[in-house]
Amino acid sequence: MSQEEVIVGIDLGTTNSLVGVVESGFPIILADENGKRLCPSVVHYAESGKITVGEEARRQQILQPDRTVSSVKRLIGQTADSLPKSGHGDHSSPVEADDHGRLSLQLAGGLTQNPAEVSSQILKHLKKVAEDALETEVNRAVITVPAYFNNRQREETRKAGEMAGFTVERIINEPTAAALAYGLENLDEAETVAVYDLGGGTFDLSVLKMQEGLFEVIATAGDTRLGGDDIDLELANFLLLKMEISGDSVNRANSPALLALAREAKEALSREESFEVRLPFFAEGKSYETTVTREELDGVIGPIIEKTRNLCVRAFAEAENKGVSEIDHLILVGGSTRIPLVRELLEKWFGLEPNLSQHPDEAIALGAAVQAGILCGRIRQVVLLDVTPLSLGIETFGGLMNIIIPRNSTIPAKAGELFTNAVANQKSTVIRVLQGEREMARDNWNLGEIEVPFQPGQKGSARVGVQFAIDQNGILEVLTRDTATGEDHILEIRDSAVDVEDTEVEKMVSESIDYAFDDMNERIWTEATMKSRELLPAVETALEQVGELLAAEETKSISDAAERVRQLLENSEEKDAVRLKKANAELDEATQTLAATLVDLAFSQSLEE
Ligand code: ADP
Ligand code: MG
Numbered sequence: 001m002s003q004e005e006v007i008v009g010i011d012l013g014t015t016n017s018l019v020g021v022v023e024s025g026f027p028i029i030l031a032d033e034n035g036k037r038l039c040p041s042v043v044h045y046a047e048s049g050k051i052t053v054g055e056e057a058r059r060q061q062i063l064q065p066d067r068t069v070s071s072v073k074r075l076i077g078q079t080a081d082s083l084p085k086s087g088h089g090d091h092s093s094p095v096e097a098d099d100h101g102r103l104s105l106q107l108a109g110g111l112t113q114n115p116a117e118v119s120s121q122i123l124k125h126l127k128k129v130a131e132d133a134l135e136t137e138v139n140r141a142v143i144t145v146p147a148y149f150n151n152r153q154r155e156e157t158r159k160a161g162e163m164a165g166f167t168v169e170r171i172i173n174e175p176t177a178a179a180l181a182y183g184l185e186n187l188d189e190a191e192t193v194a195v196y197d198l199g200g201g202t203f204d205l206s207v208l209k210m211q212e213g214l215f216e217v218i219a220t221a222g223d224t225r226l227g228g229d230d231i232d233l234e235l236a237n238f239l240l241l242k243m244e245i246s247g248d249s250v251n252r253a254n255s256p257a258l259l260a261l262a263r264e265a266k267e268a269l270s271r272e273e274s275f276e277v278r279l280p281f282f283a284e285g286k287s288y289e290t291t292v293t294r295e296e297l298d299g300v301i302g303p304i305i306e307k308t309r310n311l312c313v314r315a316f317a318e319a320e321n322k323g324v325s326e327i328d329h330l331i332l333v334g335g336s337t338r339i340p341l342v343r344e345l346l347e348k349w350f351g352l353e354p355n356l357s358q359h360p361d362e363a364i365a366l367g368a369a370v371q372a373g374i375l376c377g378r379i380r381q382v383v384l385l386d387v388t389p390l391s392l393g394i395e396t397f398g399g400l401m402n403i404i405i406p407r408n409s410t411i412p413a414k415a416g417e418l419f420t421n422a423v424a425n426q427k428s429t430v431i432r433v434l435q436g437e438r439e440m441a442r443d444n445w446n447l448g449e450i451e452v453p454f455q456p457g458q459k460g461s462a463r464v465g466v467q468f469a470i471d472q473n474g475i476l477e478v479l480t481r482d483t484a485t486g487e488d489h490i491l492e493i494r495d496s497a498v499d500v501e502d503t504e505v506e507k508m509v510s511e512s513i514d515y516a517f518d519d520m521n522e523r524i525w526t527e528a529t530m531k532s533r534e535l536l537p538a539v540e541t542a543l544e545q546v547g548e549l550l551a552a553e554e555t556k557s558i559s560d561a562a563e564r565v566r567q568l569l570e571n572s573e574e575k576d577a578v579r580l581k582k583a584n585a586e587l588d589e590a591t592q593t594l595a596a597t598l599v600d601l602a603f604s605q606s607l608e609e
Helices: 055-063 115-134 151-163 174-186 228-242 256-269 294-318 340-350 363-375 502-514 516-549 552-570 577-590 592-608
Strands: 007-012 016-023 026-029 042-045 051-053 068-070 095-097 103-107 111-113 140-145 167-173 191-198 203-211 214-223 274-279 288-293 329-333 383-387 392-396 400-405 413-420 428-435 445-453 463-470 476-482 487-493
Touching: 007 115, 007 151, 007 174, 007 363, 016 115, 016 363, 026 363, 042 055, 042 115, 051 055, 051 115, 055 068, 055 256, 103 115, 111 115, 115 140, 115 151, 140 151, 140 174, 140 363, 151 167, 167 174, 167 363, 174 191, 174 203, 174 329, 174 363, 191 294, 203 294, 214 294, 228 256, 228 288, 228 294, 256 274, 256 288, 256 294, 288 294, 294 340, 329 340, 329 363, 392 463, 400 413, 400 463, 400 516, 428 463, 428 476, 445 476, 445 487, 502 516, 516 552, 516 577, 516 592, 552 577, 552 592, 577 592
Parallel strands: 007 140, 140 167, 191 329, 214 383
Antiparallel strands: 007 016, 016 026, 042 051, 042 068, 095 103, 103 111, 191 203, 203 214, 274 288, 392 400, 392 428, 413 463, 428 445, 463 476, 476 487
């Protein structure tokens, strides 16, 4: 094997990072000189200029928090605006933003580092671990990121890799990597797999379908700010209360010692029922002691774990609309899934026995190593497919959203529909391309517009085909065609079809749920008004033509029904969609004989001709 062939897989975690490689067809995690495979994602900058990464840096954090950076992944690719106001960070040192909102960490002694620089130190360290273990130079890497990382966060991660001296071959999603690790042993079976990843900083849930040699991501959901760090913080505050230590509540920067202790207690409580907490000479030189039980911990962290439930439900529901019954395996990864409560709740919620076959700490790096192995030809080809985060469609009559490619469709994707002109003698129409989950066009995002000219004619005579095609890179091409002339028009929309900011997607989806009832009512109302506007003039004309052929009471019941429709239409503020729909149906019903008479008339006229 030649030197440049080696590609390593790296899990660059918020809390811990690991490096793996495929050897003799199997992915393995590489250990450092102390035999440790898990490297805390902590960087210490000493006065002397020496930079340390890992366990030693984590120890230094308690002594010199202002010279130490942890959880830098929470900052990478973020700007001053995108950063949450408080409660998160845990990077110890103050963060400053320049005029462009770009962040940098201010360390003691006037040292300034940006998040990508800090990450590159971790990657440089892992590069060294790999080179020592493999006794060869390592220059190429596959790096994982949370599924919900946006483009900027991915790009900054890539930059960190390059600064560390790597050629970054791929940036892949963490849950996908976990599934890759799992799939290696289970390649023969066609199964649907959900990966539940609760780490220190992020939560991700992905649903993937596995077929021999092929993985397909069919749904993803997650929260970039949910994990073990939040649990540590809650527990630390609980300990303050329990030990009656007065003063400010804990935040990520103000008490590394207490947070470290909370983490120790939490981790021990995954194995034991109770834990002795000792804080010698803590506040104002006093010492504190108490016992925490697993039950107490469960009480404190229940609400945090509960937050993952809705995200799971949503992704299960969206995975081909089949729900949890279609999930064959629920794979747990991430250090926080060691918490017994997580396992219990998942089983209780979904009636699925969590699959613990994957090493919670190592699965993602092993998967990254598998991907690296595929790239350098050490493993046979496995294809990964991406999904659309939001639905794509166009605006149709009455300002409604008409979905052409639904949310969570696998890309590449292609779909189309045929539309007709709404108005007689129209020469063209404007097709507005929309993205989002709301029923009304105006509540979705406008991606672009395209004007389609066609042969003027009667209402409904023109036929315009609209086709959406998303390619492998997430670029959306909208093609329109006048079917009479065969004339095509093409609009290309870059980036936005697949690459959307995670927070924007979360917002759009949650709004679509919040407004579901109102939206649905508005859609039914709009459709019903269009129907009424069609019915009323038609009924009027028909009554003029053949009204005298009908019995008087029949004519009256038709006019009454028409009047009810008219009144509801006039009362448009109330938008009583259900009643309007009913009134339309009644008018339809009342005009049965009228319609039949019209047909008869037309028939006898045609005989006379
Ligand atoms: P990340 O992906 O964010 O780097 P990891 O998957 O490495 O995170 O998980 C780290 C988290 O797992 C930390 O919050 C850590 O405290 C937690 N953790 C590790 N072991 C245990 C345990 N035995 N019980 C509970 N939590 C644990
Ligand atoms: Mg992780």
